[in-house]
Amino acid sequence: MPTPSLxxxxxxxxxxHDLAACADLSEDRGWPREEHKWGLLLTAGQGYGIDxxxxxxxxxxxxxxxxxWERSALGAIGMVLVAGRHARQGVGRRLMRHVMSxxxxxxxxxxxxxxxxxxxxxxxxxxxxxxxxxxxxFTPGGLxxxxxTRPAVAADxxxxxxxxxxxxxxxxxxxxxxxxxxxxxxxxxxxxxxxxGYTAAWPNMDTHVVGPLIxxxxxxxxxxxxxxxxxxxRPLRTDIDVRHEELLAWxxxxxxxxxxxNAVMTYGITELPGDWRRRFAPLTxxxx
Numbered sequence: 248m249p250t251p252s253l254x255x256x257x258x259x260x261x262x263x264h265d266l267a268a269c270a271d272l273s274e275d276r277g278w279p280r281e282e283h284k285w286g287l288l289l290t291a292g293q294g295y296g297i298d299x300x301x302x303x304x305x306x307x308x309x310x311x312x313x314x315x316w317e318r319s320a321l322g323a324i325g326m327v328l329v330a331g332r333h334a335r336q337g338v339g340r341r342l343m344r345h346v347m348s349x350x351x352x353x354x355x356x357x358x359x360x361x362x363x364x365x366x367x368x369x370x371x372x373x374x375x376x377x378x379x380x381x382x383x384x385f386t387p388g389g390l391x392x393x394x395x396t397r398p399a400v401a402a403d404x405x406x407x408x409x410x411x412x413x414x415x416x417x418x419x420x421x422x423x424x425x426x427x428x429x430x431x432x433x434x435x436x437x438x439x440x441x442x443x444g445y446t447a448a449w450p451n452m453d454t455h456v457v458g459p460l461i462x463x464x465x466x467x468x469x470x471x472x473x474x475x476x477x478x479x480x481r482p483l484r485t486d487i488d489v490r491h492e493e494l495l496a497w498x499x500x501x502x503x504x505x506x507x508x509n510a511v512m513t514y515g516i517t518e519l520p521g522d523w524r525r526r527f528a529p530l531t532x533x534x535x
Contacts, residue, residue, distance in 0.1 A: 253333060256305060258341075258342060259298070261309075262289065265296065266285050266289060269294070270285055272304050275303075276330075281452065285326070288531075291534070293309065295310070296308070306330065311323045311533075313419050314417050320418075321353065322350050322355045324343075325534060343370055358533075361510075364510055377488075377511060380509065381486075381498050383504045384502050392467070394444075394469075395436065396434050396437070396471055399445065407445050410445065410461060413525070414526045417521070432475055432479070434446055434474050434475060436463075445471070446458070449530075454482050454484040455475070455482075455483055468494055489508070
């Protein structure tokens with residue numbers, strides 16, 4: 248039988264059963280397999296993709312929705328990938344339009360590489376910010392912050408969720424409640440018994456990714472990163488909002504080198520909700 252055209256192949260929802268196919272698609276495009284991250288995204292969010300009649304996936308993406316159970320306040324689109332053999336045939340555009348149609352009037356956000364940005368601009372997304380990816384072995388030095396940090400415990404969760412919603416601008420409970428099992432470390436910063444910041448380090452291939460990173464100020468963010476670095480032998484990786492110039496300079500001085508700069512883009516809103524001054528890094532750019 249003749250192979251159906253890409254335009255005729257149906258878009259379907261992805262599940263955890265598709266995890267290996269999603270990782271294969273990442274590898275096909277020269278990305279790490281990142282099965283641990285794919286597992287989180289396919290459970291906390293909703294994946295969409297097109298099956299390749301010859302096996303595997305033609306394309307895939309994941310949408311993570313935030314807000315109340317009744318109404319989404321924000322949708323984050325990530326992991327938009329097209330198999331190399333099907334690139335530049337409009338299939339990524341078709342998948343994006345499908346997802347945008349499903350999300351209806353819900354505002355959207357995504358992190359765009361220079362390669363993907365033209366497509367998103369064509370679809371109506373606007374650049375509203377930038378983030379810088381850093382990677383390297385952390386070297387402590389100088390007079391470090393005196394902010395106290397400690398491992399998070401179960402009783403901290405309500406405070407973490409409140410702090411996160413203030414900084415992020417909408418409720419992320421379904422994602423954040425998965426952090427204790429997803430991350431190798433989950434730590435909080437405290438002052439007079441009150442939580443003023445939190446962060447996690449989760450395993451991604453040979454690195455520990457630092458994120459989310461929510462903190463009252465830059466000194467608190469520094470203390471949280473330092474506390475994570477002291478408890479791992481892996482290089483750190485994180486994506487810091489470029490407006491946090493002091494934290495970026497500090498991280499570079501301690502061994503984390505710039506790897507890439509990505510555009511933060513939005514659709515349906517002119518800027519992201521919340522307080523960027525306390526929002527230093529995402530859990531992963533794929534989840535906003």
